[in-house]
Amino acid sequence: MVAFGTGSKKIALELLVIAILLAVIPLVLMGNAYYELLAATVVLFSSMVVAWNIIGGYAGQLDLGAFAYVGVGGIITSELWIKAGIPPLLGIFAGGAASLLIAVIIGIPTFRFGIKEVWYALLTAALVVIFNNLSRVLMGPTDYYLPPKTGIIYLKFNSYEIMYAIASVILILTVLANLAIERSKIGYYLKSIREDELAAEMIGIDTRRYKLYALMIYSFFLGVMGYIYIVLAASFSYRMFDSSSSLSIAIMGIIGGLGSIEGGIVSAMVLRSLGEYFRSSFGSTVPGLDLLLYGIVLVIVGIFQPEGIAGIINRINKAMKKKR
């Protein structure tokens, strides 16, 4: 989507804006461990929303299964460290690959049998529930903790500032992947599938194959992020396979605007921060208030700004161009 001009200029500008944003946040929040943790979490959630943009925004598949992949990737990476001594710096790739494998196993029959729209949404939502139950059987109800070691090969530090930096690197890599997709054949093909799948087939696109590609890239990134999520949460259990978190990723992506990287980031940062505020302030008395907030914002956006935050950004851009 057109946001900051066109071509390579656009990429440079977009990255610059994101980098500045990422650099400014710690200056404001520095010194307070809670805020630093919050900032790292928010940036990690932004990365998940940007990854979701590949399957949800470009390919237009309403995927509600984010935490199936986050959970698989995170738990595999952690277990590889705990049980086999493989450092997470390597392990995250195995975690990402494990999520990707799950995506292929799920994706091939799903797309083969033409499951789309509301059925795809339900299927992916069910996936999280299935993993939740399955892992409760396998792992029991206990919380597991990572070894107390820290260092770059473990991608684990006691300082939340460094964890924030790691999350920022992941966000930038995810943004780069999105930009690469958007500017190449696969991006055009995914968008055309989103717009009209039959018309896409009639210009020679193997729609099943391209939807599977989108699902694979998305799940790999989420799988990698899973471990960082565990480090920030300080422990892991079957509860990682969380339906409401999965839903919130899709909601943030939609509020940001389908196909819009910057829209997704802004939406995730604002909503996740507000959601966290609600949870910490009222969570003990009114649980689930953060989801209620997302729901309300979604309704408002749906009525007044169906193209999400991206629509607002586009309008500002157009206005600025006219002034020049």
Next chain:
Amino acid sequence: MSEALLETRDLVKHFGGIKAIDSVSIKVMEGEILGLIGPNGAGKTTLFNCITGTYKPDGGKIFFRQKEITGLPSHEIIKLGIGRTWQIVRPFKKMSVLDAIATGSLLRYSDVEKAKEKAKEIASFLGLPKDILEKRGEEITLMQHKLVDLARALATEPKLLLIDEVGAGLRPSELSAMIDTLQKINSERKVTLVVVEHIMRLVMSISKRVIVMHEGRVIAQGKPEEVSNDPQVIQAYLGIKPI
């Protein structure tokens, strides 16, 4: 006339108990503009859908350039050189017009810049005004939509283009322009056309040969003026026996 570009042999497609296509055998000759007419429900669009792989036929065979394509997936059939458009336009609403056409070009040119170049060339060939290329699919007129659909299909560089009721909803002046455009596609880009149409003015003015379908069967074929005097055709359209 040279050899058949497309041939169907005893093609059958039924939905439940209804035979939408009942043993249809037609030949499309290379280079021609074939008119395919018939009342609503005659099976014309179903025939298109079988040829492009959207529907799997229940019987019979389809050959394209002497190669059997029955039952192949759509994307493979398109890649072999068949394109199609629909009666109701299917725009990529949230993409720019240029991007939509370029997505078609990507089938033959994987490089995005090259694909866009090709797309621009096709757009200007069809006479699409330059200023609409950056507009989004949701911001243009019906006539422009029809041209963009044609451009997107042409961008895949088909040998055969199946055009479904492109005249529907157009004003008389737009219709004349569309007739010129179709002839230009046929003569300058060497694309064989099969044109499904209700508007007789369009069919009669561009087709040298017409096939008439009724209730899933081919009931007549030949020159437009012969066909329009055929008693069976008159009966199919008017529902009465000619006096």
